[in-house]
Amino acid sequence: MSISARNQLKGKVTNVKKGVITAEVVVDIGGGNHITSIVSLESIEDLGIKEGSEVTALVKSTSVLLLA
Amino acid sequence: MSISARNQLKGKVTNVKKGVITAEVVVDIGGGNHITSIVSLESIEDLGIKEGSEVTALVKSTSVLLLA
Amino acid sequence: MSISARNQLKGKVTNVKKGVITAEVVVDIGGGNHITSIVSLESIEDLGIKEGSEVTALVKSTSVLLLA
Amino acid sequence: MSISARNQLKGKVTNVKKGVITAEVVVDIGGGNHITSIVSLESIEDLGIKEGSEVTALVKSTSVLLLA
Amino acid sequence: MSISARNQLKGKVTNVKKGVITAEVVVDIGGGNHITSIVSLESIEDLGIKEGSEVTALVKSTSVLLLA
Amino acid sequence: MSISARNQLKGKVTNVKKGVITAEVVVDIGGGNHITSIVSLESIEDLGIKEGSEVTALVKSTSVLLLA
Numbered sequence: 266m267s268i269s270a271r272n273q274l275k276g277k278v279t280n281v282k283k284g285v286i287t288a289e290v291v292v293d294i295g296g297g298n299h300i301t302s303i304v305s306l307e308s309i310e311d312l313g314i315k316e317g318s319e320v321t322a323l324v325k326s327t328s329v330l331l332l333a
Numbered sequence: 334m335s336i337s338a339r340n341q342l343k344g345k346v347t348n349v350k351k352g353v354i355t356a357e358v359v360v361d362i363g364g365g366n367h368i369t370s371i372v373s374l375e376s377i378e379d380l381g382i383k384e385g386s387e388v389t390a391l392v393k394s395t396s397v398l399l400l401a
Numbered sequence: 402m403s404i405s406a407r408n409q410l411k412g413k414v415t416n417v418k419k420g421v422i423t424a425e426v427v428v429d430i431g432g433g434n435h436i437t438s439i440v441s442l443e444s445i446e447d448l449g450i451k452e453g454s455e456v457t458a459l460v461k462s463t464s465v466l467l468l469a
Numbered sequence: 470m471s472i473s474a475r476n477q478l479k480g481k482v483t484n485v486k487k488g489v490i491t492a493e494v495v496v497d498i499g500g501g502n503h504i505t506s507i508v509s510l511e512s513i514e515d516l517g518i519k520e521g522s523e524v525t526a527l528v529k530s531t532s533v534l535l536l537a
Numbered sequence: 538m539s540i541s542a543r544n545q546l547k548g549k550v551t552n553v554k555k556g557v558i559t560a561e562v563v564v565d566i567g568g569g570n571h572i573t574s575i576v577s578l579e580s581i582e583d584l585g586i587k588e589g590s591e592v593t594a595l596v597k598s599t600s601v602l603l604l605a
Numbered sequence: 606m607s608i609s610a611r612n613q614l615k616g617k618v619t620n621v622k623k624g625v626i627t628a629e630v631v632v633d634i635g636g637g638n639h640i641t642s643i644v645s646l647e648s649i650e651d652l653g654i655k656e657g658s659e660v661t662a663l664v665k666s667t668s669v670l671l672l673a
Contacts, residue, residue: 284625296364353556432500489624568636
């Protein structure tokens, strides 16, 4: 199965912070870069995401802004 | 000036493809990772973005999905 | 592999319209409902999506507005 | 009045969970499908959305990813 | 009928540019401010949006970044 | 430095409400219009945003829906 998202960044979860509805997950994608994701708390629990989990961060191209 | 976006990935533009309304820009962010962005054609022209430009790709945390 | 997106709607592609940068894909998800997606043209080609393809439409919860 | 969003899915609210800033609303859209939406808590209160409310879930085409 | 989007900016369309899949619409919202929207070409045609049309631009709070 | 976002609305913060993961910021952009933004709590703290701060609200064109 493949996903249309052009940006698929593999990494390891370095931090998970849980709120009431949402949770914030930080992913080390290598090269000195980190990706921070805010997803529903429910999805974190369904996927069993915790510190150390191997995950892929997905970003649709239309969600990326550029600074130049 | 600072921007609220948690994800700010610096890199060099490796490809620009122009459509009628939008344009697709590929940015090499190092560590073997690339970010693809679809922005308005007008913004590419205003910012003078072309192959070789140094840019920062910005992604709001709420726009990131996770695959685990 | 599981995806954090809370909305995963399975269906069959009923129409694909291609632009220069983006493409529009219509998916019949049953119950009389259709989902229209605009993704990059490149992703349609990579995934081999065409009329009749079985696909899953993914929508992050934070991308859904409500009308009441 | 009409809205540009290509995806307008009518349904009935089956669950509302309130956080501090956001709230999560689950909508049964028929055909065995549900849509989960995260909106501001304030909007839930303004629109009077609660279990049993008839609502329409709106999703812009550019917010839909595809899995194939 | 009310919409959950916290940002509802009324104005008059000052420009419409049509592409193959998407269209770009500029709306004068007063106070010297303009809003540019990229929507599907199909939605522009369905809603009959053209120069001079009175429209409301809708933006979900989670789609707004801040620069400070 | 310039940003690709077509919508850059300058204003003054009139309210900040903090949750666990996210925060809601209201910005008066003049002409009787206000913009509400939900960003990560962390970004509010990093940027030192509080009531009275001068900020610019950024919205990508693809995040704007139209009502006509």
